[in-house]
Amino acid sequence: MTLTLSKKMAEFTSRLETPQNNYQQAAAERLENMDFPSTRDEYWKYTRLGKITNTAFELGTKLTKTDISSFQTCDNIITIAQGEIRDDLSSFNDLSIVVERSFPGQFGVNNVRNEEKATIFTTINDAYFREEVVITIPKNTVLSAPLQVLVLHEGDQIINMPRLRVVAEGSSEATIIMTTGCQDNYTQFSNCLIELDVAANAKLTFQNVQTGNDNHLTITTIDARQAADSRLAVNTFTLNGLLVRNNVNIAVDGQNCETHMNGMLVTKGKQHVDNHTFVDHKVSNCFSNENYKYVLDDQSTGVFNGKVIVRKDAQVINAYQNNGNILLSDQASVDSKPELEIYADDVKCSHGSTTGQLDENALFYLQTRGISKEKSEKILVGAFIGDVMETIEDEATNQYIKNHLQEVHGWDSDIEI
Amino acid sequence: MSKILIDIKNLHAEIEDEGKKILKGLNLTVKAGEVHAIMGPNGAGKSTLASVVSGKDGYEVTEGSVEMDGKDLLELDPDERAKEGLFLAFQYPVEIPGVSNINFLRTAINEIKEYRGEEAVSAKDFMSMVREKSKLVELDSKLASRAVNEGFSGGEKKRNEIFQMAMLEPKVAILDETDSGLDIDALRIVAAGVNKLRNENNAVIVITHYQRLLDYIVPDFVHVLADGKIVKTGDKSLALELEEKGYDWLTTENA
Ligand SMILES: Nc1ncnc2c1ncn2[C@@H]1O[C@H](COP(=O)(O)OP(=O)(O)O)[C@@H](O)[C@H]1O
Ligand SMILES: [Mg+2]
Numbered sequence: 001m002t003l004t005l006s007k008k009m010a011e012f013t014s015r016l017e018t019p020q021n022n023y024q025q026a027a028a029e030r031l032e033n034m035d036f037p038s039t040r041d042e043y044w045k046y047t048r049l050g051k052i053t054n055t056a057f058e059l060g061t062k063l064t065k066t067d068i069s070s071f072q073t074c075d076n077i078i079t080i081a082q083g084e085i086r087d088d089l090s091s092f093n094d095l096s097i098v099v100e101r102s103f104p105g106q107f108g109v110n111n112v113r114n115e116e117k118a119t120i121f122t123t124i125n126d127a128y129f130r131e132e133v134v135i136t137i138p139k140n141t142v143l144s145a146p147l148q149v150l151v152l153h154e155g156d157q158i159i160n161m162p163r164l165r166v167v168a169e170g171s172s173e174a175t176i177i178m179t180t181g182c183q184d185n186y187t188q189f190s191n192c193l194i195e196l197d198v199a200a201n202a203k204l205t206f207q208n209v210q211t212g213n214d215n216h217l218t219i220t221t222i223d224a225r226q227a228a229d230s231r232l233a234v235n236t237f238t239l240n241g242l243l244v245r246n247n248v249n250i251a252v253d254g255q256n257c258e259t260h261m262n263g264m265l266v267t268k269g270k271q272h273v274d275n276h277t278f279v280d281h282k283v284s285n286c287f288s289n290e291n292y293k294y295v296l297d298d299q300s301t302g303v304f305n306g307k308v309i310v311r312k313d314a315q316v317i318n319a320y321q322n323n324g325n326i327l328l329s330d331q332a333s334v335d336s337k338p339e340l341e342i343y344a345d346d347v348k349c350s351h352g353s354t355t356g357q358l359d360e361n362a363l364f365y366l367q368t369r370g371i372s373k374e375k376s377e378k379i380l381v382g383a384f385i386g387d388v389m390e391t392i393e394d395e396a397t398n399q400y401i402k403n404h405l406q407e408v409h410g411w412d413s414d415i416e417i
Numbered sequence: 418m419s420k421i422l423i424d425i426k427n428l429h430a431e432i433e434d435e436g437k438k439i440l441k442g443l444n445l446t447v448k449a450g451e452v453h454a455i456m457g458p459n460g461a462g463k464s465t466l467a468s469v470v471s472g473k474d475g476y477e478v479t480e481g482s483v484e485m486d487g488k489d490l491l492e493l494d495p496d497e498r499a500k501e502g503l504f505l506a507f508q509y510p511v512e513i514p515g516v517s518n519i520n521f522l523r524t525a526i527n528e529i530k531e532y533r534g535e536e537a538v539s540a541k542d543f544m545s546m547v548r549e550k551s552k553l554v555e556l557d558s559k560l561a562s563r564a565v566n567e568g569f570s571g572g573e574k575k576r577n578e579i580f581q582m583a584m585l586e587p588k589v590a591i592l593d594e595t596d597s598g599l600d601i602d603a604l605r606i607v608a609a610g611v612n613k614l615r616n617e618n619n620a621v622i623v624i625t626h627y628q629r630l631l632d633y634i635v636p637d638f639v640h641v642l643a644d645g646k647i648v649k650t651g652d653k654s655l656a657l658e659l660e661e662k663g664y665d666w667l668t669t670e671n672a
Contacts (some may be wrong), residue, residue: 366513366516369499370525373494
């Protein structure tokens, strides 16, 4: 039994070379004792990983298609291509930020994630990432414009390990828009690891705009921690990708914090999109709110799992959760599960989950005004996802998402969202 | 002689899932320039007629035909019927949160124009149209730009229906109980709006069960729909007679 399991891992890593540094060699060793999760594993119950685990990926080589114009939505941009920052495709002079690269050779035992936070995918990232990009928003700095982080992939059967750390220092304010793009339509697996460190009184908005390609595979893990009086929003927009799994883990370590998570996805074909969120309320007097809207078409499948823990002694916590799903086809499906663990008593927690079709009467009403059924459906879908779309304040990014709804999902440009 | 805009022949329709027969051989011919009133007891099938003519799912036409201006309507999707010039003012207008009234109307007008091979309306022309037409039914222009019918009062919803009719300029408009829930002032406003939209090239079918509305929108013909058929047709004096005598004398006479 163990033999076949390790064989799978051996095959998966067969085309990957372990770099010669202590940190990554130790990670590679840890991997030897790990195996890919199956659907028997509660955390992966509804997501089959075969598309990832049965492929021997290679690390991406230097990007050849360097035109980023179709992805760029912000003047200030950092491009991480094939897991490495590209200075020639980055420019952020308008912003008072510090951008550093830190290499695995510089990593030590302090950087090893504790067992609770380490998964097989973060460990794979540990073992094979090329560099970590660290963006620091210095103390008291309010960014004048959003910063785009463009994560690019290229080539067939490629694995990339984008790794990003955002340090929002005390009382800083920033919006970071991460956009994932593919330069071709081949299969790339983005095993992405992001850490967000939000210091006291800081405000950080992190937009995750996933516009891979039809064959794109990604496991994106966002680990965030919030110090007192901070505000963090992590918003996820999934517009493409064959297999998408997002883990958003937010540890609220300080009091008087505000935490927002919003998500929107529109699927087609056989896409599978899984959002797992986890808010850990460790201390008192905090607020968290989460709102995920799914629109699933064709044979696509969606998973939403929203976990909230309110620890003992974390009093006066308000935690809200909503997941709304619209199935546009009989063959589309969704598994939605709230997971609330509440160990304190002065807590307001609520969750709601709805799954259904579009309102037939509304659809007919629009049609009787001369709008085709297809377009009427899209108008109603646009209204359904409207509240999540509103969380994108940046006009160009909003337009970028609309463009994808047009190109990937056949929307018309005149549909208001 | 003016041309026939709506020609309904021997229409039979039933509820798809239950097989319950609602329309049982209905005939109605409406010519350009005419106003027809359809009256009848609750549950007679008036709204069903409106639904079937406009193409709502869930009804099966088992016999008969519906033509509009020579086109077979039953062959067309609901939006195509609208593009051909049909309009339905709903008895119960639907609230559509998140969809702006004027944005969807603009989409509708442009789709209709595209279908007819006409040029799209410019934003400026569209807005002046909105101003002009909302005045017609005294619909607050703020309401015009809110989400479709969301939080509108009953009267506002009905005025919004006529506002949309004014924007879309249909050949044939079916007004399903547009008077219900309106106070007398609102009724006058709505009726005046409809009267302004009437001309020799279009036609209006007014479904109501009160004679009251017909004082303001004066019909050329009054039909009584009972048990899925037109059981009596007369001029506007029939409405007064119905007001006095009710419908029983007609339904029993026919039984
Ligand atoms: N979708 C439906 N499902 C079941 N019964 C229906 C449906 N639509 C209409 N009916 C029935 O058909 C009959 C006619 O209804 P309707 O056309 O609304 O009458 P009216 O508008 O004349 O009051 C009623 O008995 C009503 O209950
Ligand atoms: Mg009715």
